[in-house]
Amino acid sequence: MLTVIGLGNGRGEMTLSALKALKKADKVYVKNGGDALADLIEEKIGFCDCDSSEGALLREAENVAVCYCAGGSIFDDPLACALMREKGVRTIDCACYQTLTDEELVKKEKFSFQDFLYILKRLRAPDGCPWDRVQTHESIRINMIEEAYELVDAIDSDERDKILEETGDVLMQAVFHALIEEERGRFNTGDMLSAISKKLVTRHTHVFGSAGAKGADGALSVWDKNKMKEKKQETYSDAVNDVPECFPALLRAQKIVKRMAKGGWDFQTPENCKKKFDEEAGELAAAVALGDKAQIAEEFGDVLMVLMHTAYLLGVDAEQALLDTAKKAAARYTEWEKLVLADGKDVHALTDEERTAYYKRAKQNVSRR
Numbered sequence: 001m002l003t004v005i006g007l008g009n010g011r012g013e014m015t016l017s018a019l020k021a022l023k024k025a026d027k028v029y030v031k032n033g034g035d036a037l038a039d040l041i042e043e044k045i046g047f048c049d050c051d052s053s054e055g056a057l058l059r060e061a062e063n064v065a066v067c068y069c070a071g072g073s074i075f076d077d078p079l080a081c082a083l084m085r086e087k088g089v090r091t092i093d094c095a096c097y098q099t100l101t102d103e104e105l106v107k108k109e110k111f112s113f114q115d116f117l118y119i120l121k122r123l124r125a126p127d128g129c130p131w132d133r134v135q136t137h138e139s140i141r142i143n144m145i146e147e148a149y150e151l152v153d154a155i156d157s158d159e160r161d162k163i164l165e166e167t168g169d170v171l172m173q174a175v176f177h178a179l180i181e182e183e184r185g186r187f188n189t190g191d192m193l194s195a196i197s198k199k200l201v202t203r204h205t206h207v208f209g210s211a212g213a214k215g216a217d218g219a220l221s222v223w224d225k226n227k228m229k230e231k232k233q234e235t236y237s238d239a240v241n242d243v244p245e246c247f248p249a250l251l252r253a254q255k256i257v258k259r260m261a262k263g264g265w266d267f268q269t270p271e272n273c274k275k276k277f278d279e280e281a282g283e284l285a286a287a288v289a290l291g292d293k294a295q296i297a298e299e300f301g302d303v304l305m306v307l308m309h310t311a312y313l314l315g316v317d318a319e320q321a322l323l324d325t326a327k328k329a330a331a332r333y334t335e336w337e338k339l340v341l342a343d344g345k346d347v348h349a350l351t352d353e354e355r356t357a358y359y360k361r362a363k364q365n366v367s368r369r
Contacts, residue, residue, distance in 0.1 A: 001090065002061035004083045006074035007036035008094035009188055014039045018092045026064035029057070031079070034071040036094075054082050075121040076183075085127065095188075096121065117189060120172070120179055137180055144173040203227060224262065236263025250308075254318045257308040266313070273310040280306050328366070336362035 003021045008014060013036065022028055022045050029050035030037065040047055050068060052060075060066050070077035073095035074084055084091045096118045100108065105119065123132040147169040154162035175189060182188040203226040206213035213219040233239045240259045243252055260266075284299035311318035339358050340347050350358070 006093035025067040
């Protein structure tokens with residue numbers, strides 16, 4: 001009998017099933033065992049380096065119990081991947097904790113997180129999916145953004161099945177990137193889970209430490225202080241400049257305003273916001289009068305930034321507010337066009353009075369729904 005074992009990525013990852021198989025084996029071969037070799041030595045398991053071929057190992061296993069071991073996951077070693085596809089070969093992956101045959105996966109209904117990792121590694125294996133195997137961070141970068149937006153859309157719809165599907169898609173993207181890093185030897189999924197777990201503990205010092213926090217606002221304040229400390233942000237400017245440039249413009253502006261406000265850059269009152277808005281609107285009007293496109297763009301941006309400050313002061317999510325208004329505008333236009341076409345008129349040939357009259361009817365109809 002032949003057992004193929006992925007020894008894991010370091011000491012202490014060997015599972016009980018792997019240990020039992022190794023102790024029962026008549027012959028143990030190891031290739032690129034790395035730090036996991038210390039576990040074999042500690043358990044007094046005799047082994048030798050493997051220079052045998054796939055065929056030689058299979059023939060030897062016809063007569064005695066053989067274990068072929070590779071460092072890391074089974075999927076990190078081409079020979080292990082080839083052997084595990086042979087009939088009668090048992091597989092134990094200490095980096096995944098469980099391996100299933102393709103037939104077992106097809107029949108399975110309930111999956112664990114370890115099954116999920118196994119499936120992704122199977123897809124990236126030499127005999128896995130040609131498309132999945134060639135993907136890189138860069139080639140699937142945009143997929144994460146798309147899946148995140150689809151999850152937000154599912155949340156907005158409050159449809160259980162959609163939320164279920166999209167949360168899984170977002171998780172898959174995150175783990176896929178972690179597996180690419182694991183293949184590059186920079187970190188593995190265990191490191192990823194350890195990092196996020198550690199972050200949750202160290203930033204919630206009001207739960208896991210001695211910091212006090214009153215209510216949600218107090219908890220958020222503790223989180224922000226711990227975050228700045230963790231990221232070695234000595235000033236609020238460091239936090240402001242840490243907002244990713246790849247964010248959508250409105251969302252990035254909103255986040256920058258929020259961090260600036262926490263650092264003392266706050267208009268404080270609606271009256272001050274109005275004064276600042278009037279000032280910026282006047283500068284925009286002056287730029288328009290001059291016809292200077294570059295100046296117009298700059299002043300228009302200033303007006304939008306004042307609106308971001310106003311939204312923050314009033315506790316309004318500017319991103320969501322604009323999304324809601326855009327949805328409302330689309331609904332009103334759809335109704336407006338329907339009314340115009342129902343009267344057999346051309347939307348481009350209306351008088352100002354007709355256009356306004358149809359708009360009022362459309363607005364009234366939409367507001368009733």
